[in-house]
Amino acid sequence: MKAEEQIKAYIDSQREPKRTEMQNLHQRMLQILPGGKLWFLDGKDDTGKVVTNPNIGYGTFDIYYKDGSNKEFYQIGLSGNTTGISVYIMGLKDKKNLPNNFGTTIGKASVTGYCIKFKTLEDINLEVLEAAIRYGIEQTSS
Template identity: 55%
Template structure:
């Protein structure tokens, strides 16, 4: 199954109103970069056990492990979860950057070193989230 089809199936599996909100965010990211590489992580390990929530991924980021190995991964991640929605910005070296630059203006959201969590898109300033996404994608 193609990645766009996997993403569509994932979005359709989410209950409303969160489904619509994930679709709004997905389209926002595609508008920022229509040709961006898409990823889909189903949240299962090699044995088929759930290890995380499914994620829609955007862009590319190379993870460099301490043992010298590398792994290609997505730069931006989007995931629905039981508490709301999470947006991941991977590969930020300054773990205070998101909080210091967007934490006071994004709205009602928990901002950590690489993640922004919120209950609904109505709790945040979408214009500020768009700036976060642009920042994340510029890191490629």
């Protein structure tokens, strides 16, 4: 199944109002990164064991490891979780940047070094979320 089909099925599987909110965020991401690579990770490891929530990914950048190896990964991730929605901003070198620059103005959300987690879109300032996403994309674009 193509990523687009997996993404649609994943969003459709969510209960309301999360389904509508994730669809809204998905559409915003397609506008922010037009033509960007779409990813869908089902949350399972190579043995089929569930190790994380499924993730929708947008864009692409290379992760470099200490051993010199690297792999392609998404820049921004979107996932439904048990209490709401998580937006992952990958590849940031300074893990204090998101909480320091966006954590105090985004609204009712938990902001870590790479994740913005909130219960509902009504709890956050969407302009601040979009600014954080654009910041992350800028940091990982060549």
